Amino acid sequence: MDSPLLRIDGLTKAYPGVIANDQVSFDIGRGEIHALLGENGAGKSTLVKMIYGLVKPDTGxxxxxxxxxxxxxxxxxxSNGVAMVFQHFSLFDALSVAENVALGMETPPALRDLARQIRDVSEAYGLPLDPSRTVGTLSAGERQRVEIIRCLLQDPRLLIMDEPTSVLTPQEVDILFETLHKLQAEGTSILYISHKLEEIRTLCDHATILRLGKNVGTCTPRETTARAMAELMVGSSFASPVARDTEKGAVLLEARALSLPAPGAFGTPLRDISFSVQAGEVLGLGGVAGNGQDELLDTLTGERSAPKGTLFLKGHDISQTGPVYRRNEGLLTGPEERLGHAAAPNMSLTENAVLTAAQRKGLMANGFISWPKARSFAEEVIAQFDVRTPGASTAARALSGGNLQKFVVGREIAQAPDVLVLNQPTWGVDAAAAAFIRQAILDVAARGGAVVVISQDLDELMEVSDRFGALNEGRLSKIRPVAELNIEQIGLMMGGAEDMEDAHA
Ligand SMILES: Nc1ncnc2c1ncn2[C@@H]1O[C@H](COP(=O)(O)OP(=O)(O)OP(=O)(O)O)[C@@H](O)[C@H]1O
Structure with a gap:
C-alpha cells in the first residue's frame, strides 16, 4: 500500500489553561478527502495551523x-505543497483579482501572464472568475474562488479548507464539490473542516473526530448518519429544538418602506423594505451574503439612522435613535462578525459583557462599572450557554470561533430582549451548540419576544421561523408563512424571481 501523504504523530499544543491538541495522530492518504470534525473548541483550527506552519507544536x-x-x-x-483556504478571506477590495493573487505570491509573474494563468486554472477547474474584476464587486462565493485559485496556482499536494461552504449558495456548493473531486482525481489530498455533517457525508472519504483536543475516533462518513457523527463529536446525545405553539401578540418591530443608499462603494442599498414582527414570532430573512443583510442589521441596531417614519419599535418611531436608546428600549442585536463587531478581541469576556449589557443589566452605578456584577453576568452567560473557556477574564480572541459565537448570542438572549435581531446566529457553531442556540431563539419568542433571524443557512431558517422572506440586491421579497413553502419557491425568492413563480401559479 502507498504510504500516506501526511502522517501526524502525537501532536500536542497547550495554551494557558487548555490543551488544544493532546497527542493527536492520524494519516491523510494520497488523493483522499479527509474531514476533520469536532465541536467548538475541540482543537481543529490549532491542528491545521500546525500543519500550515502558523503554530509550533509543543511535542509530536x-x-x-x-x-x-x-x-x-x-x-x-x-513550498512543501501545503495550501490553505481560510474561513476569513484576506483580500483587498480596491484591487483586481489578479493583483490580489499576485500579492500572495513570493515571486509573482508579470500581471498579464498571471491573468492568463488565472484564466487557465479557472477554466480547468470549473471556477468561473474574471482576473480583471475588482474584488470589491465580487460575491462571497467569487471571493472564495480567488483564494482557491491562489492556492491552485501553487500546485498543492494537500489543500486545507476551513468551513468553505458557510458563505456559499447551494449552487456554489455544488461547483466547489466538483472542483474538489477533480483535484482529488488528480491525486491532491484535501483536509476539510466543516460543521455541516450532511456535506461531509456527500464529500469526504474518511473523517477524524477530535474531542477536547484528543483524537476520539474515525469513521466513514458515507456509512455514518449525521446524527451519529454529531454524537461522536459531543460524546453524548443532544436534543433537537422544539418550537412551542406560541400565541402571537402585538407588532413589536416594523419597517415601513425603508430605503437607504449604499453605505460605501461596495455596499448594498436598501430598497423599499417593509416587514413587521409580532410578539411570539420568529421572522426568518434568507438570502445570499452581500444582498443587504449587513446594511439592514446596521440600520436596525441604530449604527446607521434611517429616514423618519421608516422604523418602529413597539409603535414608536425609532428611525433616528442611536444604539444605546434602542437597547434600553429592549431591541437587542447580534451582528455576524463576532470578532471586532460583536466582541472586542483584546477585551476580556467580562468587559465584552459590559459593552452591550451595561444599562439593561444594571452593571453601572453613578457612572462607574460594577465589576463584580459584570463578572457575575458574564459567568451566567458562560454557564447558561456552555461557553468553553477557562473563565470570564479570558480575552475574547482566545476563544474558539464557535465558543465566542455562543457567548455573543448568549449575552443578548440573557438580557431578555423584547425584540431580538440576529445575523447568522449559528455561524461556525457545532451541531449540538447550534441546536441549543436555536432552542434559545425559540424560547425568546415563546416568552413573548419578537425575533428576526437573518441567515444563509436555509435549514436553520426553516427550523426556527414562522414566516420567511428573502433579501435580493437590497429588496425584500414578499413574506410568507414557512409552512406553505417548498425549497424551489425559496430558491426563486432568494434569486428575486418570486413574481415569475406567482405568474405560473
Ligand atoms: N491563541 C490562543 N490562546 C489561548 N487559547 C487558545 C488559542 N487558540 C486556541 N485556544 C484554545 O484552544 C482550544 C482549541 O481551539 P481551536 O480554535 O483549535 O478549536 P476549533 O476546534 O477550531 O473550534 P471552532 O470549531 O469553534 O473553530 C480552545 O479551548 C481555545 O480556546
Missing part, C-alpha cells in the same frame, strides 16, 4: 511524503 512530529515535516512559517508549508 509530522511526515510529509515520507520526509520529516516541521514548517516554521506558512511560506515553508506552501
Amino acid at each position: 512530529t509530522m511526515t510529509l511524503d515520507d520526509k520529516p515535516f516541521a514548517p516554521t512559517k506558512p511560506s515553508e508549508a506552501r
Whole structure:
C-alpha cells in the first residue's frame, strides 16, 4: 500500500489553561478527502495551523511524503505543497483579482501572464472568475474562488479548507464539490473542516473526530448518519429544538418602506423594505451574503439612522435613535462578525459583557462599572450557554470561533430582549451548540419576544421561523408563512424571481 501523504504523530499544543491538541495522530492518504470534525473548541483550527506552519507544536512530529515535516512559517508549508483556504478571506477590495493573487505570491509573474494563468486554472477547474474584476464587486462565493485559485496556482499536494461552504449558495456548493473531486482525481489530498455533517457525508472519504483536543475516533462518513457523527463529536446525545405553539401578540418591530443608499462603494442599498414582527414570532430573512443583510442589521441596531417614519419599535418611531436608546428600549442585536463587531478581541469576556449589557443589566452605578456584577453576568452567560473557556477574564480572541459565537448570542438572549435581531446566529457553531442556540431563539419568542433571524443557512431558517422572506440586491421579497413553502419557491425568492413563480401559479 502507498504510504500516506501526511502522517501526524502525537501532536500536542497547550495554551494557558487548555490543551488544544493532546497527542493527536492520524494519516491523510494520497488523493483522499479527509474531514476533520469536532465541536467548538475541540482543537481543529490549532491542528491545521500546525500543519500550515502558523503554530509550533509543543511535542509530536509530522511526515510529509515520507520526509520529516516541521514548517516554521506558512511560506515553508506552501513550498512543501501545503495550501490553505481560510474561513476569513484576506483580500483587498480596491484591487483586481489578479493583483490580489499576485500579492500572495513570493515571486509573482508579470500581471498579464498571471491573468492568463488565472484564466487557465479557472477554466480547468470549473471556477468561473474574471482576473480583471475588482474584488470589491465580487460575491462571497467569487471571493472564495480567488483564494482557491491562489492556492491552485501553487500546485498543492494537500489543500486545507476551513468551513468553505458557510458563505456559499447551494449552487456554489455544488461547483466547489466538483472542483474538489477533480483535484482529488488528480491525486491532491484535501483536509476539510466543516460543521455541516450532511456535506461531509456527500464529500469526504474518511473523517477524524477530535474531542477536547484528543483524537476520539474515525469513521466513514458515507456509512455514518449525521446524527451519529454529531454524537461522536459531543460524546453524548443532544436534543433537537422544539418550537412551542406560541400565541402571537402585538407588532413589536416594523419597517415601513425603508430605503437607504449604499453605505460605501461596495455596499448594498436598501430598497423599499417593509416587514413587521409580532410578539411570539420568529421572522426568518434568507438570502445570499452581500444582498443587504449587513446594511439592514446596521440600520436596525441604530449604527446607521434611517429616514423618519421608516422604523418602529413597539409603535414608536425609532428611525433616528442611536444604539444605546434602542437597547434600553429592549431591541437587542447580534451582528455576524463576532470578532471586532460583536466582541472586542483584546477585551476580556467580562468587559465584552459590559459593552452591550451595561444599562439593561444594571452593571453601572453613578457612572462607574460594577465589576463584580459584570463578572457575575458574564459567568451566567458562560454557564447558561456552555461557553468553553477557562473563565470570564479570558480575552475574547482566545476563544474558539464557535465558543465566542455562543457567548455573543448568549449575552443578548440573557438580557431578555423584547425584540431580538440576529445575523447568522449559528455561524461556525457545532451541531449540538447550534441546536441549543436555536432552542434559545425559540424560547425568546415563546416568552413573548419578537425575533428576526437573518441567515444563509436555509435549514436553520426553516427550523426556527414562522414566516420567511428573502433579501435580493437590497429588496425584500414578499413574506410568507414557512409552512406553505417548498425549497424551489425559496430558491426563486432568494434569486428575486418570486413574481415569475406567482405568474405560473
Ligand atoms: N491563541 C490562543 N490562546 C489561548 N487559547 C487558545 C488559542 N487558540 C486556541 N485556544 C484554545 O484552544 C482550544 C482549541 O481551539 P481551536 O480554535 O483549535 O478549536 P476549533 O476546534 O477550531 O473550534 P471552532 O470549531 O469553534 O473553530 C480552545 O479551548 C481555545 O480556546
